[in-house]
Amino acid sequence: MSDPSKVAVVGAGRVGSTFAYVLAASGLVREVVLVDADTARAEGEAMDIAHAVPFHRPVQVRPGTLEDTRGAIATVITAGAAQVPGEPRPALLKRNVEALRGILSATVQANPQGLLLIATNPVDALTHAAVRISGLPPARVIGSGTVLDSSRLRAELSQRYGVDPRNVHAYVLGEHGDTEVVAWSTATLGNMALPDYCALAGMACTPADLAQVAATVRDAAYEIIRRKGATNFAIAAALMRIVEAVVRDEGSVLTVSSLVQGAYGIRDVCLSLPTVVGRTGVRRVLPVPLAAAEEAALRRSADAIRAAVNALA
Numbered sequence: 530m531s532d533p534s535k536v537a538v539v540g541a542g543r544v545g546s547t548f549a550y551v552l553a554a555s556g557l558v559r560e561v562v563l564v565d566a567d568t569a570r571a572e573g574e575a576m577d578i579a580h581a582v583p584f585h586r587p588v589q590v591r592p593g594t595l596e597d598t599r600g601a602i603a604t605v606i607t608a609g610a611a612q613v614p615g616e617p618r619p620a621l622l623k624r625n626v627e628a629l630r631g632i633l634s635a636t637v638q639a640n641p642q643g644l645l646l647i648a649t650n651p652v653d654a655l656t657h658a659a660v661r662i663s664g665l666p667p668a669r670v671i672g673s674g675t676v677l678d679s680s681r682l683r684a685e686l687s688q689r690y691g692v693d694p695r696n697v698h699a700y701v702l703g704e705h706g707d708t709e710v711v712a713w714s715t716a717t718l719g720n721m722a723l724p725d726y727c728a729l730a731g732m733a734c735t736p737a738d739l740a741q742v743a744a745t746v747r748d749a750a751y752e753i754i755r756r757k758g759a760t761n762f763a764i765a766a767a768l769m770r771i772v773e774a775v776v777r778d779e780g781s782v783l784t785v786s787s788l789v790q791g792a793y794g795i796r797d798v799c800l801s802l803p804t805v806v807g808r809t810g811v812r813r814v815l816p817v818p819l820a821a822a823e824e825a826a827l828r829r830s831a832d833a834i835r836a837a838v839n840a841l842a
């Protein structure tokens with residue numbers, strides 16, 4: 530039986546430790562276990578986060594081994610090499626699949642009932658690898674996918690059009706990476722279609738404007754990595770949002786990556802679509818109506834992920 534008050538984090542680097550801190554500060558769970566191949570790192574991060582607990586609600590934050598993922602409702606995997614400046618995500622795949630293989634064999638043995646949440650890049654191909662390696666029901670293997678990119682899109686639209694990001698509903702779909710697709714046809718601000726809002730507010734949202742927004746969102750990781758070497762805060766918040774949906778069984782619609790079997794004619798590939806997420810992982814993938822060009826771009830994105838996965842074999 531999984532314990533909804535326990536979450537394990539494998540990889541205590543910049544992403545894993547930032548997420549562990551956000552999780553510990555949230556009061557959502559009672560136990561956070563941090564695992565890293567570098568045991569001193571996991572110990573140091575757990576100690577540091579634990580010392581913040583008196584400012585928050587009680588939670589045990591401790592270092593552990595993969596065996597200590599036992600019983601966790603979710604094991605969040607952020608272990609592996611990070612993108613180096615200018616490096617395309619597919620180049621990371623080979624080395625990170627090998628690391629994942631070792632992590633999953635021990636984790637699934639210790640925690641066969643738990644859910645896996647993959648954040649390590651390239652996240653879609655690694656989520657696919659995790660489905661295959663783990664042997665878990667695919668609904669229990671999810672990737673952070675474009676939850677982060679959708680947040681970046683909402684932040685960008687919020688700034689540009691002066692609307693609270695919580696009232697901006699807009700999705701990035703497909704690959705978390707260069708072929709990602711903005712579903713402009715579903716984007717709304719306060720329930721108004723984006724072009725209608727722009728007309729009302731006397732603001733421009735020409736195809737060129739929207740293409741510029743999409744490019745800014747797509748290239749955000751490169752821009753941040755160029756400046757500070759890595760990204761950690763927004764991905765930690767994205768992981769927090771997904772874990773919250775799981776722990777509280779919220780049925781939240783999030784653009785997580787999961788094994789797609791048929792939507793838009795796409796099969797046997799992990800990518801992001803609007804997905805109802807709860808305690809059992811993927812409850813349902815929502816094939817929202819898209820414009821023909823968006824559907825075509827989504828299929829191209831699926832092909833790119835599939836090509837990366839096939840190149841592994």
Ligand SMILES: NC(=O)c1ccc[n+]([C@@H]2O[C@H](COP(=O)([O-])OP(=O)(O)OC[C@H]3O[C@@H](n4cnc5c(N)ncnc54)[C@H](O)[C@@H]3O)[C@@H](O)[C@H]2O)c1
Pocket residue numbers: 539540541542543544545564565566567570607608609610611612628629631632647648649650651652673674677705759760761764
């Ligand atoms: N999905 C997203 O949206 C998103 C966003 C940001 C970063 N990332 C990815 O997250 C991953 C981690 O990034 P980071 O900046 O935290 O890197 P990092 O180098 O700071 O940390 C990675 C950690 O993984 C550990 N590790 C490596 N192999 C391991 C293994 N086999 N078992 C246990 N621990 C192991 C390392 O010791 C290190 O502490 C990268 O792949 C990065 O590209 C994903």
